[in-house]
Amino acid sequence: MKKIFSLSLLTAVYILSVPALAEQGNKQTEKSVKAYNPVTIANKTPYAASGQVKYTGLWGRQPYSISPNGSWTSPDPRGLLCVGFINATLDRPGAPIECKKYSSPATSYSQFYIEIKGNKCEVKRAK
DSSP, X not given: OOOXXXXXXXXXXXXXXXXXXXXXXXXXXXXXXXXXXXXXXXXXXXXXXXXXXXXXXXXXXXXXXXXXXXXXXXXXXXXXXXXXXXXXXXXXXXXXXXXXXXXXXXXXOOEEEEEEETTEEEEEEOO
């Protein structure tokens, strides 16, 4: 009788266990994948603020508006998207103020705030 192929006992056990390992791996992956918290921006100024949150990847930008001394939380699930930048404009009567934006290659942080000092404002990450 001619041998076409032969399997060692170890190879046979491995081949038979791969589907079970894959099933177990999928369950663990589903449990370990979590979503980042939604982005929240506090406006610590006496002016209304508006701007955009730019997420990494293809999801794009999400506009927001915040009343004076108010806050905004993204109504949309964020999933595993990171924040690339957040810009803001303060609606100061007569002369809107463009704030220095928060910028990052990709951050999972979710808490930010807008502050003003004199005629300059900035979007910062809450610590």
